């Protein structure tokens with residue numbers, strides 16, 4: 315298991331991010347949190363999580379304040395900077411799944427609903443329609459009693475088209491070519507459940523498959539940048555560059571899988587929603 319303490323000595327100054335950041339070893343009262351694959355040195359201290367700042371720290375700080383004022387409790391609170399310059403967040407009790415796996419229908423419905431509640435809470439932040447999470451995979455969800463109840467890790471959050479996040483949830487929670495992930499028609503049915511639970515407008519359901527392809531393309535591009543050293547080259551998780559080529563070839567095989575099963579996904583998304591959705595009408 316990754317241990318952040320192997321990689322940075324206490325007080326090392328790490329250039330980048332428009333300002334230098336002092337990375338510290340995990341001290342005695344700090345527990346390394348190892349579920350992430352991007353950010354080095356995330357630790358828990360009491361009821362807080364400490365994380366080195368990212369280029370979007372200020373944006374995320376304001377955004378989390380906005381969604382909490384909107385009544386959303388499915389994410390940590392931003393608590394300011396600690397004395398070595400790390401961002402502090404409230405620690406969300408629960409579990410983080412160690413790796414993507416097959417989820418049941420209740421899980422994927424919960425993920426779709428949680429995403430919709432997040433988007434609704436972001437509305438109007440700095441005048442934007444919606445702020446997308448842009449990384450709402452199972453690895454960035456906190457599970458309580460086996461169900462996803464909160465999002466974490468907002469480094470990629472930015473204004474966007476909601477379908478980008480719906481597509482990411484559909485892919486990351488429902489779809490995989492791995493044999494233990496179930497037959498494509500069942501995965502397609504779960505994608506439909508995500509669209510239903512989110513309350514995706516009918517016209518958007520028909521472009522969800524293309525949006526899933528777009529997310530896979532972006533994943534390839536992101537990891538190509540990591541492999542080339544042009545993305546977060548100094549403060550990346552130490553494992554990130556080692557894993558990049560593996561992630562790229564896996565994503566490409568997932569793309570072939572989605573393309574090869576396009577008919578199953580299109581058929582499922584062509585059916586009308588089974589749910590009556592609260593809030594804005596989704597149907598058209």
Ligand SMILES: Nc1ncnc2c1ncn2[C@@H]1O[C@H](COP(=O)(O)OP(=O)(O)O)[C@@H](O)[C@H]1O
Pocket residue numbers: 347348349350351352353354356363365390403404405406407410453454466467468469551
């Ligand atoms: N607010 C939080 N509450 C509880 N656990 C957290 C919180 N933030 C991060 N974690 C834990 O730390 C791990 C890494 O954090 P994350 O922000 O996802 O980093 P990365 O950018 O590497 O994905 C997560 O997998 C989770 O286990």
Ligand SMILES: [Mg+2]
Pocket residue numbers: 349350351352453454466467
């Ligand atoms: Mg993460």
